[in-house]
Amino acid sequence: MTPPPILLRAPAERRGVPARWVAVACLALPAFAAPAREPALREDVSAALTRLQSRQEATAADLARFYGERGFEPAWFANGRPTAQAGEAVALLRTAVSHGLEPADYDAEGLAQRLRDAYRETIAATDTALTSGLFAFLRNLGRGRIVPPRLRFEPARRMDEPDLARVVAEATTAGRLPGLAARLAPASAQYERLRGALARYRVLASEPLAALPAVRKLAPGQDYAGIAALHRLLVALGDLAPGTGVPQRYEGEIVAAVRRFQERHGLDADGVIGKASLAALNAPLRGRVRQIELALERLRWLPPLTADKLIVVNVPEFRLRAMRRDGETFSTALRMNVIVGRALDTQTPMLIEELRRIEFRPYWNIPPSIARKEVVPRLRREPEYLAREAMEFVPTRGGRPTTEPSEAMLEAVLRGEARIRQRPGPRNALGAIKFVFPNNANIYLHHTPGTALFARGRRDFSHGCIRVEAPVELARFVLEEETGWDEARILAAMREDASPRTLRVRTPIPVLVFYTTAVAEEDGRMFFLPDLYGHDAALDAALRQRP
Template sequence: MVPSRQRRLRVAGRLLVWLAGLLMPTLALAHPLQAGLEAALAHYRRLAADPAVQAAWNEPLPPLGARKLVPGKPWAGLPILVRRLAALGDLSPAIPPPARYEGELVAAVTAFQKRHGLETDGVIGKDTLAALNVPPARRLRQIELNLERLHQLPFAPRHLLVNVPEFVLRAYAGNEEKLRMKIIVGSARNKTPTPLFVEEMRYLEFRPYWNVPPSIARKELVPRLRRDPAHFVAEDFEFHDGHGGAITTLTEENLDAVLRGRLHLRQRPGPKNALGGIKFAFPNHDNIYMHHTPAVRLFAKARRDFSHGCIRVEEPVALARFVLNDDPSWDEPRILEAMQSGQTRIVKLPEPVPVIIVYLTAVADDPGKVSFFPDIYGLDALE
């Protein structure tokens, strides 16, 4: 990601606090995630000050010898690995270093991977090795940085918290977490990050059209349609003029009109639609929203930054139930019916729900277990 974009996201994170104060004037003092991270802070302070723990990081783990270490293989780094995992609480201190990488040590590495947002395959590769080499003193600084972000963040009794580097959405009612689900966020690799802000979700749109943003049309879709004209019909695209008129014929003239801004591309509602069956709208300057997606296979990935900035949700029906305040007239069968059949329909929420998009690379739901996540947008490095 380019430095200027990183700086904009960092500034956005600071403005988020100010915006939250404007949007949510009757706010509590602390977020429910704060207590767990404060306990983790105290724990890592002890680790960072313990000479025996420090000694486990005095020398780096040796090279793997191959691209990765798989179960059943020997490795010169096993004694150091055992000491580190025991110090971090992922492995019992009573476990002696084995001759080969196997058994409880593989299980401990898998637990470590889960806490660090890595693929939980028990295989030690480049990313897992890098995370294992981070000493507690650096993790302590990471906790301090994220706790500072949480301390400054007010919250409303009912709100949605979108944590970008964790790829997780949480829904809160008071101090209680009511819902948690996987999400997909803006891509760091393609330099389309999800911006950080606070806005209010105001309505749902069932069976939405996907109005292709001009940047995506220009850089991706128009070139694709010129290479593969059949894609236009196969994926249910059409042109529209912004005044209700739809054109279902693909021509070079119409593609040129899209590039000049006279026409726009959109995808009709249905099983091919990129937004799936439902869109969650919280109007903002960046035109970011949450939505369902037909590409559900991507939720199985550990790292889930694949979008152009919008937020794809794994459990759209559960999220709809929450933001509709569990309205009995909008039960699961009715929501599914609205997503799968009928016309495009906008449903106003009974009351706006604040959406807080944050950047926390350290989270402790359980006071005894802190999770760290890769700094995908490079924001921790700027602090």
């Protein structure tokens, strides 16, 4: 069937519809074109669409196809009145708040008022505005409001763009519009747990408690004027059971509750309330609400993760989780502490790549930046440092390694004609095992001979790579499907007398190096962490720039 000329040519010629959008709409008309009812109203819709497209470039193509497929008939009005589905669309926009998004960004209340007040001359503008708001919400829900590369996160695998025109058309036809949010939001247990926490913390933030009195240092057994206020706060936050009595002094169960609070907020869980703990206890809960909203936004950046295993490093938490698929989501099989890049100058980047091999007894090829800034200057001061640290020079264009720290070799390193590497052994910075997931930042997981730092609360000490506390357990998780690679064989491959060896992983495992300061644990506890690299502040500022 050939569409009537007025649908495709007359509006474009008389109303200025961009030719590229008309062309997009033409492609799908035979399958979805609605029967013509009011030519004048269709021209009004076309004109309103043109005005919207000039302001909504992100959804312009979807809008053109959506209305083209229905012959430029209104989508949310019939016989001059809003349909029931128009109300469902507005209700869907109002759910944005439960996802940490702002319904005002999609003009939810304004559109509700326009539907109530609509008359013949405003139908077209109201109809297209509602479709535009719905498309914008669904796109943000599925992919996030902010483009990740703006905030130093570039997923290796791109998400497919949702066909919003078809998705909404099919949902309205089948009566499934209310379910679209669940369909397009991240299919993640963490995402749903955070949504539940968001609702709880909004309630808590709406009923603020009195601030705790200042105290320089409160240790167990001491008197405290704010003991009743501390009790109320800990009960409200879930760290203290509601039936627990208020003690006369700071001791007993309330100390244990403070330890639980400290653990959940990235503090040393010693039960002593000092400056940092008091600040966390008195932090406005609206700030915790915002942390959860930012965590939800970051989860919307992730592509679907379809593998059976997943390794996640959360940088500000200094934690690694090895996870197995459990139905539609993942459950945690292994947790461990990690050491990440220094906040000041060597931050660990966010990325998603695949773990493809394990290197036992690895060489450490010192990155050129570290060689230039640290190793070469030190060798000029202490030539013996090369032998002490079991390092050697390797020409980049072939030639034998040398352990002679001559000025000529140092200059060759600075020119990029040689590199410095550290041989396997007890001094090697990578320890006895390295987990390789190739990436542009040259970041990897590895063992370390210096394990004392894992006991620290704050653990940003590396040049950017990630040191793992339990490398044998992680290797067992990675290699559990590999025949013959039990714990004994892993330990044998890591022994000092073993030769360097590279083992390819049969089924690559996605590694997600992530950054979130709000984590909803499987047991229901909420963890809030300091903004180690300032990424929360940057994301918050970006999101406050209204679309």
